[in-house]
Amino acid sequence: MDHCEVLSKKVIEFKPPVYEQRYYFVKNLVNQHGHKKIADLGFGDATLLWMLKYHRCVQYLVGVDIAAKPFEWGGGRLSPGVGSYIIPRELDLTITLYRGSAVQKDSRLCGFDLITCIELIEHLDSEDLAKFPEVVFGYFSPGMVVISTPNSEFNPLFPASTFRDPDHRFEWNRKQFQMWALDVAKLYHYSVEFSGVGDPPAGAEHVGYCTQIGVFQKNRAKPTESSISEPEEHVYEVVSFLWEVYTTSYPSLQQSKYFRFTLSIEAVKSIDLMKSRFLRGPRRKEGDRVVPLGSCTPQDGLTEAQRAEIEQSPKPYSVGEKFYVPLERLLAYPKVNLLVAGSTEKLRTVLAEGLRLNGDQTAVQVELVDYRTQRLFDEHLVSPALES
């Protein structure tokens, strides 16, 4: 799952396995709706949270589980990896895990765009199940709720005839689930659509999906937009029963230090390409083959149009051993342009902090020496490495 392994040996009933299909079902919803704040009730081994953390739109991920333990697993996969520091996300992301029951009111779970309850309700005893709609739909009241649960009509296709898990309190057929769901939706002003994952095998289509899923969407009252943008603390009375076991924040371009560094790096990359082209200019004239487009060579991810635009911008130049790249030229590079939203002023301000600009602040100045050909001549005058 972590990398594309070239292997296959397992024979399974579902391709991909049905648990993965459930997670992809959620991922697709997130892609479709661009949810910002998502909570997963009963997050288990945190696989769904881990999968959701890669979505660019997601900014706040919360997991609640009755058995959440600090430091045992999740933390590792949920915390930002080295790569997240090298290429920061565009938007902030905070991940928080709580230990506690999913049917406990806690104001920190209010105001979410999506709450997922994947294979959760069948683990609730009747008392908790009764509380569940009021807490999740009535109190948390998110924009969308996804509930998945086994479809008992599918069970005869499995060798064991009982519940799929010894901890299950019940397994509903489609009718039972839909009745429950429609009641809940009506009571709390949601609309619900039914779906599922895990296609039945040929000839058994009548049993429906292996997992049945209800997607509940909150009926939009008139001024919903404004209520979302309100800070939550003012809307909800602070109630906290859940115990925070883990929290982490990701570096992102919304944080100035990462923005500054990312922009500088992008600028330097473009400058280096220009510099190397500049240094190698004469040799190419001597008859070096020009790189054909469309072959397997990397093309810096630029389209023809973008190239043309770059060509039209003010050219880099050199004076003595210095090389100058006009800011206008840098702005023609799409990645740089995107970061500063086309603003020369912003580019200038940020680059001035980490790089050297020319006298009138219109170009970046770098050394023209090319490290690939530069040698250290300790033959003259470099003292033997004294420092370490």
Add this chain to the structure above:
Amino acid sequence: MSGRARVRARGLARSPSAAEAGRTCAPPSRSRSPSPSPTSVDTGNNEASSTSSFVGTSRMSQSCQDVVSSGDTGCTFTERGGKIRQDFKDLSVCTREKLAHVRDCKRGSSGVPVKLVANLFSLDLPLDWQLYQYHVAYVPDIESRRLRIALLYSHKALSNKAKAFDGAILFLSQKLEAKVTELSSETSRGNTVKMTITLTGELPASSPVCTQVFSIIFRKILKKLAMYQIGRNFYKPSEPVEIPQHKLSLWPGFAISVSQFESRLLFTADVSYKVLRNETVLEFMAGICQETGMSCFTQMCEKQLLGLVVLTRYNNKTYRIDDIDWSVKPTHTFRKKDGTEVTYVDYYKQQYDITLSDLNQPVLVSLLKSKRNDSTEARVAHLIPELCFLTGLTRQATTDFQLMKAVAGETRLSPMGRQQRLARLADDIQRNKDARFELESWGLHFGCQMSLTGRVLPSEKILMQDHVCQPGSAAEWSKDMRNCKILSAQSLNKWLIICSNRDEKVTEDFLHCLRRVGSSMGFNVDYPKIIKVQENPAAFLSALQRHVDPNVQLVMCILPSNQKSYYDSIKKYLSSVCPVPSQCALTRTLNKQGMVMSIATKIAMQMACKLGGELWAVEIPLKSLMVVGIDVCKDEFNKGMVVVGFVASINPGITRWFSRCILQRTTTDVADCLKVFMTGALNRWHRHNCSLPARVVVYRDGVGDGQLQTLLEYEVPQLLSSVTEASSNTSAKLSVIVVRKKCTPRFFTEMNRSVQNPPLGTVVDSEATRPEWQVLFEKYDFYLISQAAGQGTVTPTHYNVIYDDNGLKPDHMQRLTFKLCHLYYNWPGLISIPAPCQYAHKLTFLVAQNIHKEPSLELANSLFYL
């Protein structure tokens, strides 16, 4: 093999408990036959040949060269592929028991005592502390290590115990009630798994296995302090130092270890920086493409990328690039674990919300290490260049002066700065609740920073021709020797200067200076023949071919640019084809305003040395002593070759040198040619002194982790047999000392509430040195600080005397070593290692970087490589 033995053997192969075997004083994986053949490669040493310490070219700080291992981030023993750590293996090589004169005491006495603090912290354990080692078997057998660990950890019987577990071997600080414990656990799918935990050993705290378990405990603790493990070290990503000009970020962190020192268990921490490159493999390839053009693009990519370790953007894992598959594109499909087919583009979009921008890029191929040794099926991972980052610095980048300066500027820490970081780390460990809990549960107590007493050796006088000078600072005495005559110099009568047409004026000006400073130092420089050529390497070379004949004493080339090809072709021609000493200088250097005199002085001295001259000397009380330096260096182009350099003094004053060098296959691993070199050096000595030296002291540099035993079994006998065969009656006494510049201990002196580098000449031969009370791992070693560090913290050099017939008192050995650090003619000051080692390094570096050929024997009598 009985079933039980098989289980044991399997356990051994995959965990460091194999180090138990190390108690027998020989590394377990080696054959102990008395005469190993030169071609037999110690399989356990494969890693050593790739460690940076073996590569003599890497003179930069370790922090810049960190090799990132591709192990996963879990804190377990099999991380290193089940191999015993190499340095760990050296610990079990005993050298001192054979050295009678130091059996009772290996400490010196001369010099002024100095109070020092070290980057060492004491770790205290109860007296009766023991570690219990168990083997865990699963029924049914479970392949996933993660699952094995999860099942065991989640079991109630073990939940409150301090434990370390790698999937097979379990360590506990408290004994379980029964010798064999049966537990059962349930997987999430509801399958019951039986775990049988069998006691296999009870280890005292001094056991090497324990030190390893302690290291693991500390790794866990550092992770709890929000640090990331990369390779063996720990880094804090939240406080990066950024160098955008060079597309680098540096993460501050620590290299840590726990080991048994003289009398106790100590925790060592040294500040380290991780270099991360903000450049994807795809961007790197684009750079290559632009540089080389299409014709050799694929070869260049393979040449530069294969073997590098990359980090993926999305899953925090590192991979080694083993191949590049040019036929696979991101639009192609692959089969996922579950059997479904998906294109790379779709996969990364679905899984990680990443859109690939270049659909023509090839894929990188990495062979995955099989965690379970029994599976023979090789697994490979396909990686997209756009999503992989390069880690560490490439060899090319390390030769970039600007870049290295920028990195050094950021990473250099004053002793005070370093001490503050250490104090903060110690404080964090002691304050963090989880860390404290972890330590307590193992019965460990994290103590205070260690103080010890060193000695400052008396300073040395520098002997010039008609003057003895006592330098103001031993760090550099160029001012002190101004206007002094050098010991001896041959007059330079017949020589050439080759320069480009444009540089005639510069050359004339420089020549004027050169002759002036030459005459003031007693080095007569006549007017040369000046040859002007066009500004390209070929013109320089053809001028050499036309004008250089064996009567020419020296050729000087004034190079218009620092293009490598100038230097390479000149040095290659003049050191092997037509052996004549040569001197290169850049026009740019000669043009430096206000520095002309000092540059001319420096060059005059180098030229005098290249003609066989002697610059200065120190007093050597031992008469008839030959000192030898040995270093090895990997060839830059031919990765399968190493260059071995051997430099021996050939006069009692230790001012004249005999330098040899050979290229040999890496598989030979250790210097194979030492006997020939040693015999050559003894002959040369005999020719000059009409007798053989009474003593020979060999300083061996460039020893990789885990190679000590090989040195003892293989190199020392070579040297010894050469020395014995040289004379029919009494042969020279031999000592062999392993020199290591990269060692973790750091020492500071406390002054007015601040800490500073210890004074030059500080020796530490107690506390921070290796155990002497434990007979098996005895060492005769000391640390010496012989170099000045301007703004940074000085790294002491570690000397380990592995063979010693000379019976020199430790005090004399230390002082001799210190004296030798004064004799490197390329630098009028102290250096970090004995001069013969630095000469050997300089020679091997030149051959490995530029010549790639053995220099002519005719040059062996002069320091032609300075």
